[in-house]
Amino acid sequence: MKTRMILVGGFLGAGKTTLLLESARKLIEQGKRVGLITNDQASSLVDTAFLQRSGGSVVEVSGSCFCCNFNGFTDAITYLRVQNDVDIIIAEPVGSCTDLSATIMQPLKQTFKNELILSPLTVLVDPARLQDILDGGTSGLHPSAAYIVKKQLDEADMIVITKTDVLSSNALEVLKKKVSDTWAFAKVFALSAQRDEGLDVWLNEAKSCLDVGTHLTEVDYDIYAQGEAVLGWLNMTVSLQGHAIDWDSFALKVLEALAQRFDASTLAVGHVKVLIETEDQYVIGNLTGKKESLSIRGSAGIGNQAKMILNARVEMSPEELERTVKEVVSTLCSNNVIMQTPESIQCLSPGRPNPTYRYDYVVQ
Known part of the structure; x- marks a missing residue:
C-alpha cells in the first residue's frame, strides 16, 4: 500500500507548523492515519512538541536539513510507514532551505516510486514578506537570505500565500495575480490555517494532484550558504x-x-x-x-x-x-x-x- 507524501517548504515564519497541525487534524477527522516529520539543524524543536498534540505520529530529523541528511529523512519515512502504518505523511523541511526539487523531490521520485505517492512541492510565503520581495525589496532580511526566499518560490509546484486574514479581499486578489504572473509554473493558493479559511482547497489539491517536482531552478550555493550563515x-x-x-x-x-x-x-x-x-x-x-x-x-x-x-x-x-x-x-x-x-x-x-x-x- 502506497503512502501519500506532502512536502511543505517556505521561509522561517511562513506558517508551516500551523498548516501541518490543522491539516493533520482535518485528515485525522476523516479517518486517516497521519505522520508528521519536522526538521532542524539542532534538536529540541517547538514544532515537534507542538505537533505532538495533533493526534498524529511525529518524527524529528535533527542535526541537518533533509537535503543534507537524505538517508535520515527516508529513515523517518520508513519508520512512519512500517511502525505506524500511516496513510499520509506531511514533512516540514528547515525554513532556510531551498533547492528542494533537485535534492529531495527528484530522489524521492526515483527511489520511492513503489512506496510513495508524491504530492506537488508546496511552498508557503508570508504575504508581507512576499509583497516586499515582489516590489524589489528584501523584507528586512540580509540580501542573501532574501535570495533563499526567491529561490524557494522559483521551484514551487504550489505557492500558498498564508495569513490571509491580514489582507483585504482586493489586496489578496492583486497579490495572487502578481504571484501567478511572476511564477507561471506554480498553482497559487491563499489561506489562513489558523482561521480554517482556504485550507480545504489546498489540502484537497495536494492530496490528489500528481504534477510533482515539475521543474528545477538554478541555485548559487555561495549565496545560499551565506543566506543561512547570517542567522x-x-x-x-x-x-x-x-x-x-x-x-x-x-x-x-x-x-x-x-x-x-x-x-x-x-x-x-x-x-x-x-x-x-x-x-x-x-x-x-x-x-x-x-x-x-x-x-x-x-x-x-x-x-x-x-x-x-x-x-x-x-x-x-x-x-x-x-x-x-x-x-x-x-x-x-x-x-x-x-x-x-x-x-x-x-x-x-x-x-x-x-x-x-x-x-x-x-x-x-
Missing part, C-alpha cells in the same frame, strides 16, 4: 518553577522583551517561537519580524511548574543570540520569582549546504 540558530529547553505563575503572561513577556532587544538593534528576525507547557495545557507564541508580528495562542494556565522550549533564528552571531536570550529569560525569571533549570541549549550558525543528492534533471 544565529538557538534551541533552548528549561524547566520553570515558581508559585501561582501566570504562564501565558510569562510567555508574552519573553517574546516582548526579545522583540524589544532585536528591534532596538535593527536585527532581522526569521522567527522566535516559545512553547510553555504544563501537564495538560500549553501556550505558544511566535515572533516573525518586528514586535508587531508577535502572536500568541493557547493557555498554559496558572501553576507552579512548567517546561519552556524556545527556538530563535535571528540575523546575529550565535554567541550574541545566546547571550541575549539567556539575559532576557534570567531577568524575567528573577522579576517573577521563577527558578529556572536548564535542560538543553544549542546555539549555532548553519554550515554550507552539502546535499546527499542533487539531480540536474526532472525524473519522469
Whole structure:
C-alpha cells in the first residue's frame, strides 16, 4: 500500500507548523492515519512538541536539513510507514532551505516510486514578506537570505500565500495575480490555517494532484550558504518553577522583551517561537519580524511548574543570540520569582549546504 507524501517548504515564519497541525487534524477527522516529520539543524524543536498534540505520529530529523541528511529523512519515512502504518505523511523541511526539487523531490521520485505517492512541492510565503520581495525589496532580511526566499518560490509546484486574514479581499486578489504572473509554473493558493479559511482547497489539491517536482531552478550555493550563515540558530529547553505563575503572561513577556532587544538593534528576525507547557495545557507564541508580528495562542494556565522550549533564528552571531536570550529569560525569571533549570541549549550558525543528492534533471 502506497503512502501519500506532502512536502511543505517556505521561509522561517511562513506558517508551516500551523498548516501541518490543522491539516493533520482535518485528515485525522476523516479517518486517516497521519505522520508528521519536522526538521532542524539542532534538536529540541517547538514544532515537534507542538505537533505532538495533533493526534498524529511525529518524527524529528535533527542535526541537518533533509537535503543534507537524505538517508535520515527516508529513515523517518520508513519508520512512519512500517511502525505506524500511516496513510499520509506531511514533512516540514528547515525554513532556510531551498533547492528542494533537485535534492529531495527528484530522489524521492526515483527511489520511492513503489512506496510513495508524491504530492506537488508546496511552498508557503508570508504575504508581507512576499509583497516586499515582489516590489524589489528584501523584507528586512540580509540580501542573501532574501535570495533563499526567491529561490524557494522559483521551484514551487504550489505557492500558498498564508495569513490571509491580514489582507483585504482586493489586496489578496492583486497579490495572487502578481504571484501567478511572476511564477507561471506554480498553482497559487491563499489561506489562513489558523482561521480554517482556504485550507480545504489546498489540502484537497495536494492530496490528489500528481504534477510533482515539475521543474528545477538554478541555485548559487555561495549565496545560499551565506543566506543561512547570517542567522544565529538557538534551541533552548528549561524547566520553570515558581508559585501561582501566570504562564501565558510569562510567555508574552519573553517574546516582548526579545522583540524589544532585536528591534532596538535593527536585527532581522526569521522567527522566535516559545512553547510553555504544563501537564495538560500549553501556550505558544511566535515572533516573525518586528514586535508587531508577535502572536500568541493557547493557555498554559496558572501553576507552579512548567517546561519552556524556545527556538530563535535571528540575523546575529550565535554567541550574541545566546547571550541575549539567556539575559532576557534570567531577568524575567528573577522579576517573577521563577527558578529556572536548564535542560538543553544549542546555539549555532548553519554550515554550507552539502546535499546527499542533487539531480540536474526532472525524473519522469
